[in-house]
Amino acid sequence: MITARWAPYRLNFKFEARTSRQSMRVKDTWLIQLTDDATGRTAWGECALFAGLSADDFPDYEERLRRALAAPETPAPESSIRFGIETAMRRLRGTDGPDTPFARGSEGLPINGLIWMGNRELMRKRIDRKLAQGFKVLKLKIGGIDFADELELLRYVRQAYSPADLTLRLDANGSFSPADALERIKRLSDFGIHSIEQPVRAGQPDVMARLCEQSPIDIALDEELIGTPDADSARQLLDTIRPAYIILKPALCGGLSGADLWADTAESIGIGWWATSALESNIGLDAIARWVAARRHDLPQGLGTGQLYTNNIPSPLRLRGERLYTDPAGTWTYPELQWRQ
Secondary structure: OEEEEEEEEEEEEEEEOOOOOEEEEEEEEEEEHHHHHHOOOOOEEOOOOOOOOOOOOOOOOOHHHHHOOOOOOOOOOHHHHHHHHHHHHHHHHHOOOOHHHHOOOOOEEOOOEOOOOOHHHHHHHHHHHHHOOOOOOOEEEEEOOHHHHHHHHHHHHHHHHHOOOOEEEEOOOOOEEEOOHHHHHHHHHHHOOEEEEEEOOOOOOOHHHHHHHHHEEEEEEHHHHHOOHHHHHHHHHHHHHHHOEEEEEEOOOOHHHHHHHHHHHHHHOOOOEEEEEOOOOOOHHHHHHHHHHHOOOOOOOEEOOOEEEEEOOOOEEEEEOOOEEEEOOOOOOOOOOOEEE
C-alpha cells in the first residue's frame, strides 16, 4: 500500500518575472510525498500548477489532488497532478532513469539561456550575462515590450554574434495577432532566428497552419499542447498544423506520460521537439531532466530555470555554463511542511 500526503509551497522569484500575459513575483506549487508502506521508501513529487495558463487552474484544485492521491496508480486527468504523481511513483520504483549518464553525473544536458522580459536595457544586461556564462543558445521571450525595441535587441546581439556562433530562439507566447503575425515574423527573420514559439494564441489551428506553411522562421507549438492528450487528437493536431517543433512542458501537456505521447507522435511524422520547465522547483526540474536524458534527446532543452528562485529546494542539480548536471555527491534538502492528507 502507498500512503500519500501533500502540502502547498510558494516559490519566490529573485526578480519580477514578466511574460506577455502577466507579471509574477511568486509561483505557488504543491509538493507531494508517497511512501511505500511495505518497504518504508519515500519519494517526492511536484504538482506544478501554472495559474492563469494551465488547463488545471480549478478553484477545487486541492480536492482534485486529494482524490488523485487516494489512488496514485490510476492516471489523474489533470496534467499537473499526473506529473507530480508520476514523478514520485517513478522515483519510488526506481524507474526514473537512474542509470543514464545524466543521473550518474557523467554527462550534462545542453540547455538554452532564458532571457526574461523586461525593458530593453534590462534585457540587454541579461543577454550579456548569459553570453558571458558561455551559452551558445539563447531563448528570448518577446511580445511584452515595444516591437521596435525587441528588434533593436536582436540587432545588438547579431552585431557581435553570427548565427554560426549563437543560436537564437524566440517565444512570443501568443502575443501576435493573426493579422500582423506573418509580417512580424518576416522582420524577425532578418536576424537569423532558429525558431519562434507560439506566435499567435492557441486554439487557431487554421491560422497556425498557414503561418507554418508561409513563415521564413521555423514555428514551434507550445500553449497549443496544453491539456491531457490522447493519441488521435495529438496526431490530428500535428497533422493539421505541421509545425517544425513542439515544446513539451510535462506539467501542462499530460504529465510525463503525456509528454511521451507527444514526443512519440512528433517523431513518427518528422517533427522535432524539446522540453521546457513550466517554472517548477528543483523537484519537477529534476524529473523533466531525467525524462529527457532517458530519451537520449540531444537538442538544447529549456531547463535553466532552477536559479530563478530565492527559496528553491537544494538539490544535486548543478548548472555549469550551458549544461545541466547531476552532482553524484549532492543531496536533497527538503523543506519542513504542514502536510495534508
